[in-house]
Amino acid sequence: MSDLFNPYIEFLDLDTAPKCPTYYELLGISNSNECTHDLIENGRITALAKMRAFKPGANAAVWAAVLDEVALASTTLLDTELKATYDNQLTTSEVPTALDLVQRLGPIERVDASSTVSAESASPVDSMAPSHLQSGAAASVRVAVAQPVVPTAVAVPVAAPIATAAPVEVATPIAATLTPLPDTAEPFEQPQSVGGFDGPQIKGNRRHSSRKTSSTLLWVGIGLFLITGGVAFAFLGFDNERQANATNHDSQLAQNPPKPNGAGTTTPPAVPDVEEPKPRPPAPPLEKPLDPVPPDFGDPQNPKPNPPTDSGENTPPTEPMPTEPKPAPKPIEPAELVKLTAALKLGRTALSERNLDISAEQLAIAAPLARSGEPRKAFIRLKTMHEFLTQFLRLSNEAIDNYEGGAEIKIGTSTVVVVVETSPQDLTIRVAGSIKTYLRNQLSTGLALGIADTNFEEFEHKSTLKAAFVITQKTLRDFDVTKAREFWKMGPESIELFEGYISDDYEFAPE
Numbered sequence: 001m002s003d004l005f006n007p008y009i010e011f012l013d014l015d016t017a018p019k020c021p022t023y024y025e026l027l028g029i030s031n032s033n034e035c036t037h038d039l040i041e042n043g044r045i046t047a048l049a050k051m052r053a054f055k056p057g058a059n060a061a062v063w064a065a066v067l068d069e070v071a072l073a074s075t076t077l078l079d080t081e082l083k084a085t086y087d088n089q090l091t092t093s094e095v096p097t098a099l100d101l102v103q104r105l106g107p108i109e110r111v112d113a114s115s116t117v118s119a120e121s122a123s124p125v126d127s128m129a130p131s132h133l134q135s136g137a138a139a140s141v142r143v144a145v146a147q148p149v150v151p152t153a154v155a156v157p158v159a160a161p162i163a164t165a166a167p168v169e170v171a172t173p174i175a176a177t178l179t180p181l182p183d184t185a186e187p188f189e190q191p192q193s194v195g196g197f198d199g200p201q202i203k204g205n206r207r208h209s210s211r212k213t214s215s216t217l218l219w220v221g222i223g224l225f226l227i228t229g230g231v232a233f234a235f236l237g238f239d240n241e242r243q244a245n246a247t248n249h250d251s252q253l254a255q256n257p258p259k260p261n262g263a264g265t266t267t268p269p270a271v272p273d274v275e276e277p278k279p280r281p282p283a284p285p286l287e288k289p290l291d292p293v294p295p296d297f298g299d300p301q302n303p304k305p306n307p308p309t310d311s312g313e314n315t316p317p318t319e320p321m322p323t324e325p326k327p328a329p330k331p332i333e334p335a336e337l338v339k340l341t342a343a344l345k346l347g348r349t350a351l352s353e354r355n356l357d358i359s360a361e362q363l364a365i366a367a368p369l370a371r372s373g374e375p376r377k378a379f380i381r382l383k384t385m386h387e388f389l390t391q392f393l394r395l396s397n398e399a400i401d402n403y404e405g406g407a408e409i410k411i412g413t414s415t416v417v418v419v420v421e422t423s424p425q426d427l428t429i430r431v432a433g434s435i436k437t438y439l440r441n442q443l444s445t446g447l448a449l450g451i452a453d454t455n456f457e458e459f460e461h462k463s464t465l466k467a468a469f470v471i472t473q474k475t476l477r478d479f480d481v482t483k484a485r486e487f488w489k490m491g492p493e494s495i496e497l498f499e500g501y502i503s504d505d506y507e508f509a510p511e
Contacts, residue, residue: 058106
């Protein structure tokens with residue numbers, strides 16, 4: 001059952017009964033003499049934010065009327081002459097008028113963001129995170145920062161260490177309370193900034209000196225390690241060489257054992273003389289080491305003559321390898337031609353009704369039948385328009401999904417429509433003082449092109465998608481065909497495809 005309600009209280013939380021609110025009250029301006037541009041603009045933004053927090057449903061006309069009144073208030077107060085006229089009307093009590101309650105035609109849904117925040121803050125993850133990192137703290141942090149904070153390098157005094165040992169850095173928990181350091185007479189030495197960071201560096205003199213000592217000891221240890229390793233390597237190499245020589249000597253004795261001579265003594269085997277390598281004579285000095293490379297550098301001293309080549313008189317010409325020609329497509333039978341014509345006509349009709357599923361089914365039926373000739377070209381043209389229209393509707397649905405109440409869509413050069421509300425099936429707008437609702441797949445030409453101009457990003461095929469939307473409509477006027485042709489010429493596709501689609505009737509002669 002319908003009841004009466006005050007739309008200003010409902011949508012703006014503004015109670016001025018028994019009269020309507022003034023323009024100043026709509027924008028939250030308490031003093032008309034201190035009405036500045038910033039106050040008006042901030043008041044308009046605040047009022048629109050309150051309005052967009054509702055989904056009016058069946059009360060869309062009342063909601064849109066209040067929205068228009070907020071826009072009119074900001075326009076009037078920003079214009080000097082209009083503001084003076086309105087102030088005179090306030091003085092003579094011509095405005096504001098008496099407040100009339102309106103009938104509630106259905107439920108008004110309020111989009112409350114606080115419930116989302118409270119639900120998020122109740123997450124068990126927040127119990128393990130510091131308070132400033134919890135999910136509900138993001139909004140408060142953004143609001144609290146009103147002025148930029150400029151970091152300043154400050155010399156922070158450090159307490160004298162109790163022990164003489166080098167200090168050990170210990171990680172401080174995030175949630176631990178920081179206690180101030182006691183004052184001392186000597187401030188710490190701040191090192192120079194590294195990598196462009198000019199803020200304070202928390203490093204002390206004693207820690208800095210201990211770092212130098214540790215670095216020096218490290219290098220001394222590395223040097224001793226390298227020296228010890230070199231000596232050990234040389235000793236092991238000499239010992240291995242001595243063992244190798246002893247092994248070679250034993251093997252030679254085993255091959256040539258000592259033989260006894262007539263006197264009863266053994267004669268050691270003869271050791272073969274090993275010729276010592278002669279030293280290499282020194283290379284003659286270069287006479288002109290700075291001379292450039294000779295021009296014949298790299299050429300052989302005695303180049304081999306090239307073998308005689310045949311001039312081609314006695315060599316038979318090489319015959320090219322024959323390539324197998326592609327088999328010609330099978331001619332389209334009369335029965336197949338009838339089926340193809342029916343599929344293409346039904347697919348085109350489904351495309352004009354924005355029934356993309358039926359259009360895709362008929363294209364799948366026609367694909368194996370349109371094998372050659374003009375039927376093949378007509379099939380390609382219809383399939384191309386189907387793909388372009390699919391992309392246009394996908395992008396327009398994404399834009400509608402992102403609309404909020406009060407969003408504006410610019411149509412042409414002067415018309416602006418206001419979004420009232422959206423649903424998964426339709427789009428409700430306010431244009432020229434009236435409320436209109438369109439199904440998403442049955443948008444008017446002007447509204448669809450306005451969404452494309454307002455929300456589509458600039459890319460190569462943007463104008464081509466707009467042309468495909470216009471030319472695939474069920475009812476085409478000469479004006480629509482001309483507009484679509486202009487859009488098509490702005491894109492990269494050939495105009496022959498566009499003109500061929502317009503003239504296609506899918507009445508093919510039998511092959």
